[in-house]
Amino acid sequence: MRIRGLQAFAQNHWRSRAGNPAPVRSATTGDVIAEIGSDALDYGEMLEYARNIGGPALRGMTFHERALMLKGLGQAIMARKEELYELAFSTGGTRADNWIDIEGGAGTFFAYAGKGRRELPNGHILIDGDTEILGKTGTFVGQHVYTPLQGAALHINAFNFPVWGMLEKLAPALLAGVPAIVKPASATAYVAEAAMRILVDSGLLPAGAVQFIPGAIGDLFDHLTGQDIVAFTGSAATAAALQQHPVIAREAVRFTAERDSLNASILGPDAAPDRPEFDLFVREVAKEMTVKAGQKCTAIRRAMVPAHLLDAVQAALVARLATVKVGDPRREDVRMGALASREQRIDVRAKIAEISRVAPIVFGDPDHVDTMGDGLQGGAFIGPILMRSEDPWSADAIHDVEAFGPVATLLPYRDLDDAIALANRGRGSLVLSIFTHDSSVARDMMLGAAPLHGRMVIIDRDCARESTGHGSPLPALVHGGPGRAGGGEELGGIRGVKHYMQRTALQGSPAMLSRMVGEQLPGAPTMDGDRHPFRLRFGELVPGYSLRTGARTVTLEDIEHFAHFTGDTFYAHMDEEAAKASPIFGGRVAHGYLILSFAAGLFVDPAPGPVLANYGLENLRFVKPLKPGESMKAMITVRSKSMRTPEMGEVRWIVRVTNQDDDLVATYDLLTMNEV
16 A cells, blocks of 8 residues: 655645655555655745735635635535545445535535525625614714624544545635645544545645644744634643644734534433334444444533433434444444544453443443454554443543543433533533433423523424434534533534624714715715616616605505405405504505505516516615605615626615605615626
């Protein structure tokens, strides 16, 4: 087998690190498959290259352009995924395990590409929240905005997911417009390097957008600034050591950590053996113990069940674990492969020994496992290990020691309060799952445990078929947890993008701030053009361009016709006596949707194009009733624009409907798709 000499990607070039190469061994055979050298790189220059070359290039792109870049990068991974699968077998993972890593990583790029196009503007800044009126007359306002940090992101990743772990950090950073330096864990760095080569080979990344360091990072921390950000995944001890670096405190460097987590799963008190939730719980615990050989930061470590069901759950779980075949991950009949390294197996065995002093092993042998396949003597194999505690409150190791492998402990609880307290005894976790069909149980668990757990998943017979399960972080949901889990947060859709941006409060006149942010803000002056706005193409429209319509009187006949035509004969429109008695209406009033329809009739230009379609209303508010005999008029103003395809773009319009006294009757945002 060829031994891969892993290279760094620094300042847009691949560079060898030849000095004192450290061997990297296959998890399945023990053979040396790669080497990581220790030759020093100029880490300060790498950071400067990211800040001065990569950062400006990324910030010069719009959110949508960066989203399309992510989509292309995800497609590049998928096009060459078989190369990664072949390498990844040496990490000890089965194809199913590596699917999570490889295609899950590409899927995260696709998810952020989609969210970037749908939820972010086709511009360079992100407006945060509503405009705040700061003066009596509205001439002085405030607006929060997000802009990309002007530094670099340092991503320090764990060994268990060399592809997903890299891509789930890169996706929000690149979408935000921040370049990244990636430091993979050594045990699986050869897979991370191969994935990084695919990204670089795609030609989609601007120079300096990404750099890659296998092995030690030397004095890189000495060169960090307050515009840089560190995102770390790994052990609590390493995270604590890095966070204590003097530069982190001196420069106030953002540091987010995802670290040790003694995640729990709870079988609800209603989930008797004859209920679907019982079987779902047993299957999930067994799955979380064996997928990736239990090497998941979200894996179930503590399985909590009602005390009277402890024996029944143990019997069912042991029966399921007994069917697990361990061995060569290339074999289709093997369900569980090896740990990532022999060093990892030594650590797991030591942790099992510590926990088993207070929670005896009831299934498995940490020192022996029958494996399927040839040439595996040097591999890092270990079988599933299930332990059991009779008194979890006197067994501190269960709640304090994490064996990062196919290991879990069964714990009994007395009642729901006891279960909540036991779950929280882990001092913060990434995920807590509850198997119950009783919403009151789920609600009590949420109120009692949510502050100590980053994600909670409630699984029952209704959602089990579509559920992604206990251990699967998703791009749209936050991944991280308080306390022991590190106090950090990743992913979470656009929330994750904002971690790489600075929120700034702008103050000034509405006109000035509108021009700065490229969106019509409340109080900013409008412009009445000589052409109907629906006759202007996307590129001709600017925020603030407006149309003021003539007035239309709404008659009682209009209201009654609309009521009978639509079937909406609500008393406020048809019963004068009842409407007068209402504290809101004081007499018959026009339908809200009649007002919207008449408003459209006032401002719509009916000829074909450039407006291709009206595809939505948002933020609709009915402010003041409109009574028979009163008149209404509309004003439509361009709020913002966003390109969607090369042929068309979305225009967001502010619509304000007022009465004969200029009192506001209704307001909403109208969305149209316009020709470019």
